[in-house]
Amino acid sequence: IADKLLFYGGKKDPEQIAQKYDLKLVEILQSYGLYKFETSEDSIKLAQKIVESGDGFAFPNIIRRMEYRVNPVKFPINDEYYKDGYQWFLKNTGEGINPQKNEITTLRNADIRFEKAIEFIYNAIENDELPDFSVSKVAIMDSGVDMDHPDLKNKLEPGWNMVHEREGGDPGDIEEGGMMGTSGYSHGTNCAGVAAAEGNDIGVAGVCPWCDIYPVTYMEGGIGTGVDEDQLLIVYEKYTADPSIVAINCSFGPMAGFGSVQVTSAERESHTLFMKDGRDGLGGAIIYASGNDGIDASYQKLMGYTFKFERDGKEVENKVVVVGASSAWDTKAGYSNYGKDIDIIAPSLSAKPLLGITTTYLVGYGDFDDDYTLQFSGTSSATPVVTGLFGVIFSVNPNLTLEEAVEIMKNSSDKINPETGFWDKDGHSVKFGYGRVNLLKAARLAAGVDMCETETDETNNNIDNNCDGWVDEGLGKDISKVGTACSSDADCANADFAESDVECLKGEYKIFNLDAGYCTIKNNKFACPDGTQTYSGGQTEANCFLECNDDNKCPSGFSCDDSVLGKCWPKCESDDDCSEDAYCNDGLCKRNPSEPGGECESAEDCKYGAMCITQIPDGFCLLMCSSDMQCGEEGAKCVTIDFGGSGPMDICLPGCKEDSDCRNFGGLMSMKCHELYNSKEDVCSMPCQSDADCFDEEAICKSSQCVSAEGSEVPDGEETDEDTIDEETTDSDLEDDPIEEEKKKKSGCSIVVL
Structure with missing residues (x-):
């Protein structure tokens, strides 16, 4: 820009020039032979006029903004816990560190190729190959973010509090006594660390270490609070008004037990606004966790809803990006929801063997070095990986539209487990969406270069060596023995799974009679290999059964228990082929409907129209009530409860004479x-x-x-x-927590529900 000064270097009398052009002499620069004048007019146009009039040389006083040429991307990566191997989801070396701080064997390269991606971006900036690179900003819409965390504080904006309708996206006043302990308050801080923890040589690294963060308090304490439609519209206006916000992280959702959840009008309006007008009209990404019920994610209709609008005169279609969770062995996490609405998966905690995500925690409350946790879990922790992915894509190329960025996400994702992943002809899997995040491929495509720098023959290293999108095709583990009849464990072993890694189940198992024997793989040293899964996805489940769906049938003599993604069980002919508490229905054993408080896998397993809450181990039939008469004839009673600080509610709970009559959910949750x-x-x-x-x-x-x-x-x-009860005693102490008491500080589960 130019100010009101100009310089004259012609041969004419400066007094004549001043009079002719209404100038005021300010200074004579004798060393240059220049006269500095001040003008009330546009100095650029006036200097041009002097030159074009033949009165000599003149130029305006141009002011240029200068910046240090500092690369915003840091490499090598020196964050402490990254270097020490705790962040296996960023770089999986074949070893992970569990919550007890013991090393366990994982699958090498079952990660997002983080280090290679950061190296590529750093070098491209150094070589002036990314002239449009810009620092993106991600919104963490959650329980607020700790403004004082050393890995986050330098990049946090004030944000917004939707609960109290004020500026400031902080967690609020922390109450430690709820069922979730402090984890509900820390949930947003956890997400922020995964997506964008600063590359500052301390703590952890985020997927997009240079990205700024806009924190939003959508829930307070993680459960029991809600906001109205008005606040949803308001906050999405804020997102859209800031063109640097490129992605919104939504690691929350309704429980599956409440049935089909429709899209609200405010969701349609607000999400359309950001997808269409965000980023100055290029569109922003909205990323949702698929849920931790281990069922088809389509019960939440928002996951598959199509948003239609025009961009640059053309009609386009978009949807929210739906994220599932994978393990350190590149398998679908047992709890992760699945189905046609899943777009992509990213690494998260596996329940067995137990291996979580290391990230930021509320300062002073973490189970790891006070300010961090080793146990962030669920699709909640997978989602900010994808939010960070979009932060990287839009930083590398800020000129991309949302539609172009989504295509990059799909095309760059690694299609793992080619033989057993239930991939369709369009390259989509009900388990993995379009694949597992590959940050390196995505960064290269966003930069406009080939997806892979080199191509080689495929080898067994869990990398897409030949750059065809598929990982280790033809090199998967042999699971052909799973589901076959057996009389001993030796009958189930093969070259890939030793006798110590398998088990022949015989007799009654859950609601099934496995009289002919059923070969399973045990998951005590590694997650169930792809193509198999545990009975319920719980931490206590020890056997892996054969997977199936409508397009991938069970062997002869077996029935599949779910049309989208299920397990193969011996086909029954009558009730006698099932356990005492089950019956035979169309060739498949079904659980007898449970009384309130009983076990369930879906609502059809519950009597009296009760909901099945699948987040509770083995399910929980939840029946709202106003009197005992609504609770059945088996002694259940209508009582008031307040679990997790969610507010009092009246539900039917079983009667009892002693503790053994009541359910035990595992660990100390009895x-x-x-x-x-x-x-x-x-x-x-x-x-x-x-x-x-x-x-x-x-x-x-x-x-x-x-x-x-x-x-x-x-x-x-x-x-x-x-x-x-003192400050060190919380409900989290009653949970199935793998950490010894003296090693933890008030940490609870890491699943947020509304």
Whole structure:
């Protein structure tokens, strides 16, 4: 730009020039033979006029903005926990570090090719090959982000709080006593670290280490809070008004137990706005977690909804990007939802063997060096990997439209497990979408160069060596023995799976009778190989069964239990072919419908129209109620509960005489038989921590059970549970947590639901 000064270097009298052009002499620069004048007119046009009039040489005082030529991308990567091998999802060396800080063997290169991608981008900038490179910004729409975290604070904007309708996307006041402990408050901080933790030689590295972060508090504490349609419209206007925001991370969603969830009007309007007008009209990406129910993700209709609008005079179609979770062995995580709506998968925690994602945590509350966690999990942690991916794509080439970036995402993803991945003719898998994230391929395509620098023959190294999109085709593990009849473990072994890695199941298993024997692979040292999966995806499941769907049939004599993605079970002819608590239906054993609080896999397994909450191990039949009469004839009672600080609700819970009558969800998550609970006697519910948990003025909490206060006086010198609850005791201590008590600080599960 130019200011009001100009310089004259002609041979005419400067006083005449000043009078002719209404100039004021400011200074004579004798060394240059120049006169500095001040003008009230446009100095650029006036200098041009002097020259064109033949009055001599003149030029305006041009002001140029100068910047240091500093590469925003840092390489090599020196973040501490990355170098020490904790961030296996960025660079899988064949070893991972579990929550007990023990090394376990993983599948080498089952990662996103992070280091190679960063090296490529760094070198391209150094060689002036990315002239349009810009620093992108990602929005973390979650439980807020810790503004003081050393790996995040230098890149955080103030953000927005949708819960309290104010500026500031922070986690709010942290309450440690809920079922989720501090993990609900830290969830947004966890996501921010995965997507964009700063490359600053400390802590962890994010997928897009240079990306800025716009934090939004969408939920407070991770559960039990919600926002109205108005706030959704407001925050998406904020996203759209900032052209540097390229992607929105949404690691949340409704529980599957509530049935089909329709797209709301505000979701349609707000999402269309950002996809169409975000990034100055080029469009921004919205990335959603598929969910952790281990079922078809299509129950949430937003996942497959088509948004239609015009861009540059042409009608285009888009959808939200739906993310599933993969393991450190390049298999679908058992809990990860699946189906036609899945677009891409990214690494996350595997339940067995247990190996989580290392990322940022609320300062001072982490289970790893205070400010970090080794246990971020679910599709919640896979989603910010993809958010970081879009941050990289739009940084490398900010001129791409959303549609072009999505095509890059699809084309660059690695199609893992070619023989067993249930891939269709369009290159899509109900398990893996269009493939597992490959950041290197995506960065190269965004830069306008070939997807692969070199092409070689395919070898067994879990890399797409020949650049055809498929990984290790023809080199997968031999799972042909799975599901075959057997009499001993030796019958199930082969060259890829030794006798110690397999098990012949015989007799009754769950609701099935496996009288002829069923060969399985054990997952105590590695995740179930692709083409197999556990019965329910839980951490205690130890056997891998043969996968199937409508397009990939079971062997003769077997039935598939799900048309989209299921397991093969011996075909039944009558109820006698099933366990006592099951019946035969069209060749497949089905569980007898459960009473409220009983086990389930879907709503059809529950009586009285109850919902099946599949996040709870083995499922939980949840029936809302207003009186005992609605709870069936088997002794269930209508009581008030408040699990996880989500607010009181009335549900049917089973009756009991002793603790053994109540369900045990694994680890320390055992229901107790409460003597007096919400004015009802002998009710199964979760352990109490204080008298308030009993919802009864006549009851007190004693030894984790609600008992009648009458006759339960506490002797001198003793304390009730309420007296002994201190700041180190939270509901997370009651969870199935692999970390010894002395090694953790109030961390809970890492799944967020609305």
